[in-house]
């Protein structure tokens with residue numbers, strides 16, 4: 170490593186699954202080791218995502234059945250507390266969406282990367298078998314992430330970005346937009362579709378609106394009405410409240426028809442059956458989250474009598490991260506930064522993120 174780099178750094182470190190007190194700020198954390206295939210990144214900004222909250226609290230454990238709250242759960246199983254169903258190594262620096270400048274490289278990484286501004290691809294591949302989704306880890310979960318002054322990533326898990334956007338703006342994209350694009354590609358969304366987006370004011374939801382519009386689809390976005398003003402210019406063809414009492418009627422009034430061809434859902438919970446019931450024959454339901462609760466009721470008759478297709482989406486194909494960088498560089502998607510916090514105030518940042526009065530994304534600056 171260059172002599173100019175410090176020996177220690179600021180980092181927010183998770184020590185166990187639990188509430189906010191499970192993680193704390195350190196100003197003397199050891200610098201990360203740079204492996205032969207790694208690049209060392211001086212982090213300029215790191216976005217917040219539910220996965221950091223879910224991993225901290227242990228919400229992914231199958232023993233937890235409640236909605237995401239961000240608080241500690243009493244019933245987390247030590248066997249399956251992470252997204253991938255396996256325990257993660259502690260202490261862990263979380264933070265999925267790091268953006269920064271490469272300041273050093275390992276022996277196998279090109280020195281051309283030094284000085285380049287990069288975004289991190291959340292999906293850490295096994296590069297001897299990169300298409301194998303069972304051999305993936307998540308940045309900030311199976312490997313230390315971006316809630317620190319410096320982080321490392323495999324040279325094949327960073328993308329050089331040529332953009333006028335700030336680091337904080339770029340740090341809103343990786344997790345949410347690759348997830349949203351993965352959902353739309355699993356549901357094969359195209360210009361003939363009418364897509365109903367739930368949780369549309371959040372990170373993945375606002376990405377779903379923009380990326381579905383990019384594909385030429387008509388988009389109906391559902392979100393709290395207090396957030397509609399900020400959402401109006403995202404491109405949605407119609408905005409509906411979070412959970413209209415009569416969704417068919419609300420759709421008919423908004424777009425002149427009471428069905429849609431695709432539901433892109435990140436909310437789940439008690440309203441699940443209602444969104445399924447507005448799918449037209451042959452409709453597709455695609456899901457990558459369940460912020461209102463993972464356990465839902467389904468009338469199987471609606472599913473099979475209407476010839477519906479359900480797709481889950483988490484580990485996205487490798488090309489999606491590169492595609493996203495292209496969309497950013499060409500200005501086809503734009504960020505929705507809500508608020509930034511210093512890294513040392515990550516707990517406050519996460520509480521604001523959990524309170525959900527914001528629209529878009531929250532970012533910390535180391």
Ligand SMILES: NC(=O)c1ccc[n+]([C@@H]2O[C@H](COP(=O)([O-])OP(=O)(O)OC[C@H]3O[C@@H](n4cnc5c(N)ncnc54)[C@H](OP(=O)(O)O)[C@@H]3O)[C@@H](O)[C@H]2O)c1
Nearest residue numbers: 219348368370371372373392393435457458459460461483
């Ligand atoms: N599978 C994956 O790879 C992956 C990746 C990223 C995210 N996710 C998951 O996707 C979900 C959304 O993530 P995100 O980053 O977009 O979250 P976010 O930014 O927190 O946004 C979620 C939105 O959902 C709405 N919402 C929250 N609680 C709700 C409830 N109880 N009922 C109805 N609506 C509610 C809120 O909108 P309103 O207040 O406007 O209604 C909020 O803006 C999370 O569960 C997350 O874990 C999964």
